[in-house]
Amino acid sequence: MPLPNTPVLEFLQSRRSRPAKTLSAPAPSREELRPILQAALRCPDHGKLEPWRLIVLERPALQRLAGLVAPCGARLGKDAADIAKATGQFADSPLAVAVIEVQKPLPKVPPIEQSYSAGAVCLGLLNAALASGWGANWLSGWASHDREFLTTGLQLEAHEKLAGFIHIGTETSAPPERPRPDMDEIITWMAD
Secondary structure (H helix, E strand, O other): OOOHHHHHHHHHHHHHHHHHHHEEEOOOOOHHHHHHHHHHHOOOHHHHHHHHEEEOOHHHHHHHHHHHHHHHHHHHHOOOOHHHHHHHHHOOOOOOOEEEEEEOOOOOOOOHHHHHEEEEEEEEHHHHHOOOOOOEEEEEOOOHHHHHHHHHHHHHOOEEEEEEEEEEEEOOOOOOOOOOOHHHHHHHOOOO
């Protein structure tokens, strides 16, 4: 019989993202962030390809990205409310980590599995930040799917794309629990 790591299992069964708008300074220092990043990089990675990289966005970089949202939104025909919300994602964040998917050609590891690995980094980073006592949230949004925004804002290469922004900071208010999936509705057991 395996020995469970009960505290970790209890954390995972009760973990809750914190809305980005409830996060404020202080954010983790570089020294405090390193073990969180290290934990995130211990994710499933078929073929040991490391089909991802991280960009830590400190306040000046976040302010610069916030300034790029309005021109991007105007070009895409977004309304003022959409632009304001997307701008706030960067302008109000104390710290964010951009998880960049970097596809690597290897026939044994299809592109979709590399995408899943980048998503695993996002979830690992989110959970590691929460387990470290910080508030954290995984966001994307329309600007994060715009090639010009990614090229200008994050200097991404043509073969790179964003898996998500993980915003990390000090939680200012605890969110209420939200409804969770009914396991009996979504799980099928197969014995043979």
